[in-house]
Structure formats: structure tokens, C-alpha cells
Amino acid sequence: MSWTDERVELLKKMWGEGQSASQIAKELGGVTRNAVIGKVHRLGLSNRAGGAAPAAAAADKPEAKPKPETKVKPAPKPAPKPEVEPEDQPEPVVEVRAPAPLPARKAIIPAGQPLPPQPSANEIDPAALAKVSEIEKKAKKLTLMELTEKTCKWPVGDPATPDFWFCGLPVQQGKPYCEAHVGVAFQPMSSRRDRRR
DNA sequence: CCCTGATTCGC
DNA sequence: GCGAATCAGG
Numbered sequence: 001m002s003w004t005d006e007r008v009e010l011l012k013k014m015w016g017e018g019q020s021a022s023q024i025a026k027e028l029g030g031v032t033r034n035a036v037i038g039k040v041h042r043l044g045l046s047n048r049a050g051g052a053a054p055a056a057a058a059a060d061k062p063e064a065k066p067k068p069e070t071k072v073k074p075a076p077k078p079a080p081k082p083e084v085e086p087e088d089q090p091e092p093v094v095e096v097r098a099p100a101p102l103p104a105r106k107a108i109i110p111a112g113q114p115l116p117p118q119p120s121a122n123e124i125d126p127a128a129l130a131k132v133s134e135i136e137k138k139a140k141k142l143t144l145m146e147l148t149e150k151t152c153k154w155p156v157g158d159p160a161t162p163d164f165w166f167c168g169l170p171v172q173q174g175k176p177y178c179e180a181h182v183g184v185a186f187q188p189m190s191s192r193r194d195r196r197r
Numbered sequence: 198c199c200c201t202g203a204t205t206c207g208c
Numbered sequence: 209g210c211g212a213a214t215c216a217g218g
Contacts, residue, residue, distance in 0.1 A: 041203075042209065170200090174198090
């Protein structure tokens with residue numbers, strides 16, 4: 001496979017959307033994630049900047065590695081074109097309600113993935129909640145059948161409502177949820193201020 | 198062990 | 209230019 005125009009475009013698009021190199025590689029087919037990353041670099045769009053790229057802490061690096069070769073300073077990449085993608089913006093408002101419990105889940109989860117108890121009226125880390133509502137905008141919004149071992153199975157919305165979906169973002173390794181949802185799902189029951197130390 | 202991106206360097 | 213191997217991290 002070679003980097004045709006279309007493939008490069010898709011690469012750019014997906015990379016811009018925050019997809020991981022491996023996901024992009026999988027989508028493109030015929031290439032490895034290394035190839036994707038390599039291409040990304042060559043295209044000069046290594047960082048996913050767009051405006052929210054904090055140029056913090058880039059002054060010096062504690063480089064203490066024995067480099068037995070001549071080192072070439074990487075050329076600074078010019079400002080890439082921020083392709084404006086007028087994609088979907090159907091949900092300007094995010095409901096801040098707690099995830100509703102699943103209906104008859106025990107019978108319909110294909111992979112037999114247990115869905116841990118939903119934090120109902122629990123007191124969850126506000127930061128974690130904020131993170132969740134933020135990532136829910138980026139959620140894949142998968143249906144039940146679309147869930148895999150690698151997609152976040154966090155339910156969003158009311159199951160009795162047409163707009164009920166599953167997060168679908170890449171899961172945290174091992175866990176059934178993405179990072180953000182793991183944050184609220186596996187909140188160690190420590191509402192108490194008892195920290196063993 | 199799963200994953201991520203970053204870099205190097207032979208091709 | 210390409211990407212496998214490797215590196216460095218989560």
C-alpha cells in the first residue's frame with residue numbers, strides 16, 4: 001500500500017479527530033501504526049495542535065542518553081493548515097444527569113461483559129464527572145451490538161429513550177470503560193475521609 | 198501485558 | 209519517502 005491522496009486525507013482527518021495511530025492504521029489497512037506515525041511526522045502534523053496546544057515545558061530535556069551518532073536537530077514544522085471540518089454539532093447541551101441503569105442487561109450483553117453498578121446518587125469526584133461530560137461529546141455513540149471488548153461500554157442517556165447509546169471510546173486496558181468512565185465507574189468507595197496511610 | 202506516540206536509520 | 213525496530217512512557 002502506498003500513501004495515496006485519499007489515504008493521506010483520511011489519515012489527516014482521523015489524526016485530527018484524535019484517533020490513535022493504530023486505529024488509523026487499522027482503518028486504512030495495509031499499514032502499521034508505525035507507518036501511520038511515520039507519515040504523520042513526515043507530514044509535519046505530529047502534534048494534534050489546533051489552538052489548545054500548550055507550549056509548556058519545552059525548554060530543556062534532561063537528555064542523558066549515550067547517543068553514539070551525529071545528532072540532527074529536527075526542523076521545526078511550519079504551521080499546518082487547520083482544516084476546518086464543519087462536522088456534526090447536534091448536541092450543544094450536555095445533560096448532567098447520572099447514567100441510568102441498564103434494562104435487562106444480564107441477558108443482552110453479548111460478550112458477557114458485566115456492567116458494574118452505576119453510580120446513582122453517589123458522590124463522585126467532580127473532576128471525574130466533568131471529564132466524563134466532556135468526553136461524552138466525543139463518544140462514538142455505539143449501539144449495543146457495536147460494542148466490542150475494546151469499546152467503552154458506558155451507557156449514556158435513558159435506555160427508554162431513542163438517544164441512548166454507549167460511549168464506545170477506546171477502553172482502558174482490562175477495563176470495560178474508557179479512561180474517563182473508568183474514573184467514575186471504579187470510584188473506590190471512599191466517600192469517607194478515611195485514607196489508610 | 199495492553200497500549201500510546203517519538204525517533205532512528207536502512208532501505 | 210517509507211516503515212520496522214526501537215525507545216520511552218501510561
